[in-house]
Amino acid sequence: MKASELKNLDVRELIDELNSLDFENVGGWPLPVKIGAAILVFGAILFLGYFLSIKDLNSRHGQLEREETSLLDSYEQKAFQAHNLDQYRQQLAEMEARFETLKSQLPRDTEVPGLLEDITHTGLGSGLEFETIALKDEVKKEFYAELPIDIQVVGDYHGFGSFVSGVAALPRIVTLHDFKITPVKDESSASGGLLDMAITAKTYRYAEGGDNSDGKNKGKKGGRS
Numbered sequence: 001m002k003a004s005e006l007k008n009l010d011v012r013e014l015i016d017e018l019n020s021l022d023f024e025n026v027g028g029w030p031l032p033v034k035i036g037a038a039i040l041v042f043g044a045i046l047f048l049g050y051f052l053s054i055k056d057l058n059s060r061h062g063q064l065e066r067e068e069t070s071l072l073d074s075y076e077q078k079a080f081q082a083h084n085l086d087q088y089r090q091q092l093a094e095m096e097a098r099f100e101t102l103k104s105q106l107p108r109d110t111e112v113p114g115l116l117e118d119i120t121h122t123g124l125g126s127g128l129e130f131e132t133i134a135l136k137d138e139v140k141k142e143f144y145a146e147l148p149i150d151i152q153v154v155g156d157y158h159g160f161g162s163f164v165s166g167v168a169a170l171p172r173i174v175t176l177h178d179f180k181i182t183p184v185k186d187e188s189s190a191s192g193g194l195l196d197m198a199i200t201a202k203t204y205r206y207a208e209g210g211d212n213s214d215g216k217n218k219g220k221k222g223g224r225s
Contacts, residue, residue: 102173103206112147115172115203119149122170126162128155131196138205149201154184154194167201174203 081088116133123130132152139146153163160181167174180198 111172112203115170115174116149118170118172119151119167119174119201122166123151123153123163126155126166127159128153128163143206145205147203147205149203150198151201152196152198154196156194160195160197172203174201176201 112135116135120130120133130151130153132150134150136148136150139148153160155163164176167176176199178198178200182196184194184196
């Protein structure tokens with residue numbers, strides 16, 4: 001008998017044995033059949049275990065890897081900030097010192113009359129004649145208040161330039177706005193090319209917490225000499 005015939009015979013015998021198996025008497029199965037059945041059952045368990053458990057575990061593993069990457073990035077940022085903490089503190093101290101310096105240049109309510117006098121002396125020292133210098137109602141902002149000052153003076157261009165430079169050099173913060181220069185119309189006297197300048201100066205007051213004080217009108221009038 002040839003080997004192929006033996007092989008066909010074994011396959012036929014195996015099929016006949018499988019057909020004759022009694023599923024109610026598994027213990028009576030031949031040993032090769034028991035081994036084959038055990039392998040099939042084990043493979044089915046692995047297959048079902050992958051889809052019911054291992055697949056979920058892989059998904060959870062991927063999620064944990066993403067969380068790990070995010071935590072590592074956050075750790076690197078915080079480590080960088082901690083490494084530069086002293087530098088940040090130094091910069092904060094410098095900013096606070098600069099803020100205090102700027103705040104000290106803002107006049108308090110009690111210093112406003114002195115500021116008006118400084119502006120007046122600056123104008124007189126520049127050869128200008130004051131017609132009006134009057135403090136208007138303050139304008140409240142979010143963190144500070146504007147204190148506008150209406151000024152009207154008479155003089156020449158050279159005096160105006162000297163006055164603007166002098167005001168800019170004052171120790172208090174004062175800004176100048178809304179220049180308006182017109183020739184002096186005074187037929188009763190020789191004006192000599194004098195000009196009339198109207199200008200608004202603004203100083204600023206730091207708005208302390210809970211400061212609800214209203215601005216007060218302060219001013220003084222001066223005629224031409």
